[in-house]
Amino acid sequence: MHRSLRKSAIAALAALAAPALLAQAPSSKDVRFALTVDSIMRGPALVGYPPEGLRWSADSQKLYFEWRKPGEDEASTYVVARDGGLPARLTDEQKTLAPPATGRWDTAHRRVVFADKGDIVLLEANGTRRQITRTAANESNPRWARRDRAITYVRDGNLFIVPADGSGAAIVEQLTDVAPKKPDPRLTDSQKFIRDEEEKLLDAVREQKEKKKKSDDKEKQDKLPAFELQERQSAADLMLSADDTHVFMLVSERPAGARTVIVPNYVNETGYTEDIPGRTAVGDTQDRRLLAVLNLKTGKSVWADGSFAPPVDDSEKAAAPPGPPPAPADAGSPQTPRPGRRADREIRWSMPEVSDDGRYAVAGARSADNKDRWYVAVDPESGQTRVLDTLHDDAWIREAGAGFGSAGVSFLPDNRRIWFLSERDGWMHLYTLDVSEPSARAKQLTSGAWEITNADLAHDEQTFYITSNEEHPGERHLYSVPVEGGPRTKLTSMTGANLAEVSPDGSTIGFVHSYSNRPPEVFVMPNAPRAPTRQVTTTPTAEWRAFTWIDPKVITFKARDGVDVYARLFTPEMIGARRDPARPGVVFVHGAGYAQNAHKYWASYFREYMFHNLLASRGYVVLDVDYRASSGYGRNWRTAIYRHMGGKDLEDVVDGARYLAAKEQVNPRRIGVYGGSYGGFITLMAMFTTPDVFAAGAALRPVTDWAHYNHGYTSNILNIPQQDAEAYRRSSPIYFADGLKGALLICHGMVDTNVLFQDSVRLAQRLIELRKENWELAPYPVENHGFERETSWADEYKRILRLFEENLRNGKAARSTN
Template sequence: MKMPLLYFVFFLFGCSILTAQEGNSSPLTIEQIMQGNDFVGHLPSNIHWSSDGNTIYFDWNPDAVYSDSLYAYSLSSEKIAKVDFDTEYDLPAPRGTFNVERTRKIYSKNGDIFIKDAATNAITPITRTTAREGIPHFTGNETQVAYLKDDDIYVWEITSGTTTQMTHFTDKKDEPEKKSDKDEWLYQDQLALFDVLRERKEKSDRHDTLSKRNELKRPLAIYKYGKSIENQRISPDGHYVTYLSVEKPEDKGTIMPHYVTESGYTEDEDTRSKVGNEPDTYQMFIYDIADRTIDSVDLSNLTGLDYVPEYTKDYPDKPYENEDRIGRISPPVWSDDGKNAIVEIVSNDYKDRWIVLLNLKDASVTNLDHQRDEAWIGGPGISSWGGSDLGWMPDNKHIWFQSEKTGYSHLYTLNLDTKKTKALTSGDFEIYDPRISNDKKRWYFTANQNHPGDRQFYSMPINGGKLTPLTDKTGKNEVTLSPDEKNMAILFSYSNRPTELFVKKNPVFSKKAGTAKQITESTSGAFEKYDWRDPEIITFKANDGAEVHARMYRPDADVKNKAAVIFVHGAGYLQNAHRWWSSYFREYMFHNLLVDNGYTVLDIDYRGSAGYGRDWRTGIYRHMGGKDLSDQVDGAEFLVSEHGIDKDKIGIYGGSYGGFITLMGMFNAPETFSAGAAIRSVGDWAAYNHGYTARILNTPVSDSVAYRKSSPIYFADGLEGDLLILHGMIDDNVHFQDMVRLSQRLIELGKHNWEMAVYPVERHGFVEPSSWTDEYTRIFNLFQESLLGKVSEN
């Protein structure tokens, strides 16, 4: 790098930006491609159908105005029109709940509750208030609609239109304060001594008795004891209410200063706490409305509740402390006949998941399925937060759910009587977003059966069998079925073709479904002028024998400079070596610019990435910066041995998790990477949030070794190449403090071959094109200078 000094580059509005790239031989410029959607085009999103299935609604912005608007495509006229505000406001919400016969749909929109008649399309508002009502669900054997307002459940009678409050959660405790023994003696002595006091008490008691008689006609007051109330639901027959009482310990947050403000003063923002929080305590209750009794659900019989995690064996002198492993508990999922309910429970260390049958009458549960992962529960359709994809089969005797039992997330059913499971799908691929058809005869879901980087939409018989593809264009097919399921609205994209809206007849109902018809044209003229590359999807062998998927961009032979850049996607559990338009589309365009300049670019789905099953997903457990980093190093060696790359001309860059890997690469593999650009990076996992980090590394107190192995700040002494750090100062995800601490560490180590650019008005995801431009100009200049020796004048 040109200046072996530490400096902070503050980018403020009104200052000039670095737009010139003297060595750039691409027809693309960084300033151009960093305009984002204003350059690419504003793409359609958020698809939903009209109730009659004749219109597709979607968000779009073809005129590149301030924000997206709602548009409608008519199947009959084949025309697109912008929807006016009043029409949009009165449209039903795309999501809602149908009754069993699908004759009525209830939904919430703009804070109110509505019911829609499927036959007449008539919409009746259930509420019209300034309060926010939500989570509508049928009850009273589908003669009533229940919904939540604040903490309480209200029920609306469909026939009469009467609304009744069913619960009364309160912070006000009606019980009299208990007297001390001394005060109780004085109280009783006073009553014994004075007739007037005794007579007044008798009158007061009679009044209280009459008042209590009136109170019996009202909902039982349920004291919250300072805890939060969550997941309140009323049973289909209207007899019971289930709810969670959650005690949330107060965890110290992080103060984040804003330096560039409208007021001109520094303003502080309170943000998240750091990993290692005390776990929330969850307790499920059942309220019998008629009997006015409350029972706590007994979860003591959950299988494996006393499980001690395997990693604790590394700490034989440290006792494992987790007295109550119960974590998030989902609301009951009821069978269509309203007779049974299942509940999903996850442990607070994220390593166990239970699906249980809830027994309302005795507040007990019956174990149905228990999944345990030494690392952490997860995968498509399986949430370690709770709320996974699961439900009831049409016979009301089996449940369905997803499991990584075979190493990939697949569909299973379980018989309530025999407790036996059956796999409906199998193979080295994963199932996404399953749902049962209206007629209960088949499944619909997305799967990557053909290739990890190709997602198609399928149907399958309800009890398993052949997967029938309903889409056929290689890439990503996000399908939204029409209400009658006879048509498919498809958001389709390919590697070098951004997302567009297509429509196609459902082959299940039409033997002449034909090919999908494109509805939108969203890309800009400027975008279309460039011949965007279709990156190769390749595999290379890692040092442990694993086959690693990657995107590869190769320059033409006449411009190849024998330098390479490895891009590391963020999020950890995310996929980017695929055949659809990337969420990293700015980086995709930047890679095209790099290739025009002679660079070879490799974009790796390293260990921890999505799309490849459980073992790949958890390959980073207890050691982030282990196999996920060695996959980058092995990719670099692959470029050297197979593609003529100079081993001294390899750079690496990425944002968030990709920035973290960049730091680990620069510190722990200096012989591999000569330059690195670390964007919005984690420097110390002990400073990141609990929900993400504790899954992978446990907690700093319980598993300190994992944090020491995984945090770049402990390896900063290994820096040899040129490092560029870039970070938003109001990043409320990865705090700017993390990089400030790392900079102090580098200063104390006497390192001079690094620079930091900071962005005072940017959070984790940049929004200003000028910030994006400044950032990627610096990254381009870093690679030009450090890998090729081309010194920029900027």
């Protein structure tokens, strides 16, 4: 019965699903779009969500992706033939037989293993799905082992292995016994005396002790290799070496003494105020990430040696937990050693990348202050390390692909060279390095004043596919690059962003393309330069597509220090309107800091994009600035805000306002500014420190005091507050609130777990104490950092529109905020 069901499901996949499931484009009947706040703040109900998770079938015949169209509550999985056509939505049963969006393929690219709802699953190229585990426990991190004949996975902090074909005497074998260290019995001096005297006096006691020792020794021979975790430690990931002898362990150590914030949740189903656990603040005690290696044959364990990292003075370190430091490691002891004294340079380790032949294991290591990165070869037997490549930045390191648990490197087929992306020359580029040569240096394969945002090794292992902004800072295109280096071949040609996935056989490219005024859609094309493309999806509603949306002009203007700043310009003429006689202008400030919005593709700020269309229709000129610290412009641009947020970045925003006055004839007394998150922070700094430039500002979910923000983001840019108080004070708006002159609107979600509502509350108290009157705080009781409810979005932007209408257009055109 199950077999026939599987066959019918596979047949349905081959036929690209039943006709009733074929995805149809929204009706193209003529529907007039009303350009109002209420209308555009429907957001995804108009434009849907970007298709994502593109992946090919093993035979390269079908392309799968996730797609959530307007009005749908969740995304569905779709499949389309390699040549394009109508995509078919998969049923729940068919979806289980589709390749996963994330998984590990075997060397032949015929089988993929992945975690699904806490269980491990194997999917074969013919669509056969095999449940490797089905337990109440949570299994994760599946990997191929023993030359693709077995699969390892992690459960409850231990490593397990199972034959990939289901054969073998032991279907599931536990390889490790990782557990917290058992506390030693604590005896009083009196108890110790009695115990010792008893052994001296009585033969029977001595015989019992000897028998117990022999019994314990015999049991040890049958026990699994053990690793004792210290207090507050847990095994985050475990990986078996290629020779089946060693297990690499990524160990996480929770901070001691750290204090987390509490976010009150006032509106919930209980009717009572409940607490949402929050995060720690910058500079507080942070977690540690360590690398250990366990020998499965001898039971000996070692910690990876971090002595290559130069020590720093204790005064330069983040807060340490209370109590004495741990004892030094005993390298010769068979027991689990300690990871080193906290006075040493603290390193955050990654799981190593191991060559297929097992000869080399390369791990990434970063200093806790994120100013140094090392790639090191790790000897699994001794834990000794050999530095292969180093990178230092006086501000902070940025490396692509080196997230939690990732070494940031991959081996080439020769098992000698690794490849990686690095910003070492000031721009993110592609490098290789020969691990087998002690004196080898990294070889740069790409160069230029442009950045790579993604890189993959082709299945033929002879070519890299890179996505970069080489064509223009505001575009993303796919290129092929020979593994040995050489000329690049541009493959995509449509202006905008092209985020691609090449089929395993290298013949076809599936990609998500978008343009400034066209949301992301799936396309397919042959893998050849300037090849014809075929659109697969059409996401926005007919109502939205019936409107002529602005194609904003990407321009540059000169900042005060002479550099070119990119920005997107919206004018009334672009939407068929006239400029208002008051000549108002607005500068928009994107969030995140390290993000890009002055580009030629669909913005993640799509509601704001539509709002700028509305402003232009009312006679405003809008400028969307990629200020200093934005992404896509290299290392110097990224780090220009080091130790002073609200410095160069704010200057670029102010110079953008001056550009509007000088080049777009905007009235310099009628310019507003607004933005969310980091954009809200810049808005506050603009209103407080350059009060004569902006007549009105809307700060949405703003950071008002960086000493209250998180550690990972803030410590990179401003160091930590107890060591660099000056950087925090000159970067935090709350210290400059007395400079407010213009009209200020603050909007903030009350259950914001990222930028806490407390930030705006503390600023409100400061403004009250300063007797400021021209400000307003709008709280949103059920919203987190990213608003979800349409009514909240609409209320927020009606307030922003009213702020600009009343202060920039002098009350003209009545008081309508819709």
